[in-house]
Amino acid sequence: MAFGNTSIAPVRILILGTGSMANEHAKAYKAHPNAQIFAAVDLDADKCANFCDKHDIPHQFTDLAEAIDWDGFDAASNVTPDAAHFATTKSLIAAGKDILCEKPLATSQVEAQELASLAKTSGIINMINLSYRNVPAVQGAAQLVATGALGNCRHFEASYLQSWLTQPAWGDWRTSPVWLWRLSTSHGSKGVLGDVGIHILDFVSYIAGSQAADVSCQLKTFAKAQDDRIGDYVLDANDSCAMTLTLENGAMGVVSASRFASGHHNDLKLRIYGDRGGLEVSFQQGQGVLKTCLGADLQTETWTEVACETGYDLFDHFVTSVQMKVPCFPDFETGARLQSVLDAAERSSLDNSKKVVI
Numbered sequence: 001m002a003f004g005n006t007s008i009a010p011v012r013i014l015i016l017g018t019g020s021m022a023n024e025h026a027k028a029y030k031a032h033p034n035a036q037i038f039a040a041v042d043l044d045a046d047k048c049a050n051f052c053d054k055h056d057i058p059h060q061f062t063d064l065a066e067a068i069d070w071d072g073f074d075a076a077s078n079v080t081p082d083a084a085h086f087a088t089t090k091s092l093i094a095a096g097k098d099i100l101c102e103k104p105l106a107t108s109q110v111e112a113q114e115l116a117s118l119a120k121t122s123g124i125i126n127m128i129n130l131s132y133r134n135v136p137a138v139q140g141a142a143q144l145v146a147t148g149a150l151g152n153c154r155h156f157e158a159s160y161l162q163s164w165l166t167q168p169a170w171g172d173w174r175t176s177p178v179w180l181w182r183l184s185t186s187h188g189s190k191g192v193l194g195d196v197g198i199h200i201l202d203f204v205s206y207i208a209g210s211q212a213a214d215v216s217c218q219l220k221t222f223a224k225a226q227d228d229r230i231g232d233y234v235l236d237a238n239d240s241c242a243m244t245l246t247l248e249n250g251a252m253g254v255v256s257a258s259r260f261a262s263g264h265h266n267d268l269k270l271r272i273y274g275d276r277g278g279l280e281v282s283f284q285q286g287q288g289v290l291k292t293c294l295g296a297d298l299q300t301e302t303w304t305e306v307a308c309e310t311g312y313d314l315f316d317h318f319v320t321s322v323q324m325k326v327p328c329f330p331d332f333e334t335g336a337r338l339q340s341v342l343d344a345a346e347r348s349s350l351d352n353s354k355k356v357v358i
């Protein structure tokens, strides 16, 4: 990790939402010499207290408004569930705080765009946690495409495969609110599309260096429980998605994501082909690998693994940007743009997979 300026006062961080992902944020800030976690907020007081004990955090609140009144922090990590992002991020922007918000930025394009516009007008540093950008193979692939090594991008295939509905790798989804809210639209979930589809869509557009122009999508929700509900959770959010996408650079391809991909714990793959070569990026069992077929290798269909440098880290980028007061990326605009693809994919699925222009 390449750290920024250690001679300036550390950034005082507040972590909002102290569930499972908040631990990743805490670990990253604790490892950073220019960040100090000053406070945490969770509606659940016990959860917040345990989190603060675990990570040595001095101040705790059960209400964001109280923390804002207290005002002892510079920047916030918003790690609440998707449905809470909009209202909480809006309050943080109004308070002039720099924000790293978990993906997806909101639960609709309208709300995501409102946050992006408010963040821009207020001048706060804003970032969305598209965490796979930290994978060196992803950075390597994006750089390779940007140099023109593949020529004109023509075709791609991408998938994000998880299996937490068929194996208890992350605990039992039937009994855990952490997983149940992800299965229920009334709890703000956009299903697999919003949960991990956003990551694989970012994989495609970031590496290809081109935004989605149109999408045709099919979403499917599978029966998982009696009467499709468990307690308060109506299990109506999509579990699998399959889409055809055209990018602004003219390339077309397929993108899929599922929580029913038995045998795949958390695997991402992108293959992208241009008129001068192809590349494959995979992330499996926590390891990213980049392979290319370029130049003379095209004749023999030889694929070669490419070493990629480590060094890029979203948390470091955020902390450094807050210290230096410079913009950081991926920003809320990127989040809003991805949200427009999610919304278009949903509209397409409701209309018999009709192509929707983004």
Ligand SMILES: NC(=O)c1ccc[n+]([C@@H]2O[C@H](COP(=O)([O-])OP(=O)(O)OC[C@H]3O[C@@H](n4cnc5c(N)ncnc54)[C@H](O)[C@@H]3O)[C@@H](O)[C@H]2O)c1
Residues within 6 Å of the ligand: 016, 017, 018, 019, 020, 021, 022, 041, 042, 043, 044, 047, 064, 079, 080, 081, 082, 084, 088, 102, 103, 104, 129, 130, 131, 132, 177, 178, 195
């Ligand atoms: N970038 C990634 O790779 C990645 C990975 C996992 C999760 N996420 C995202 O992180 C976010 C959190 O996911 P999680 O798995 O930690 O969820 P979680 O359910 O484990 O934790 C969320 C916590 O937020 C609290 N909370 C809810 N509303 C709140 C509010 N208004 N104010 C304060 N606290 C509130 C809940 O009590 C809970 O403790 C989600 O948006 C999810 O999509 C991102």
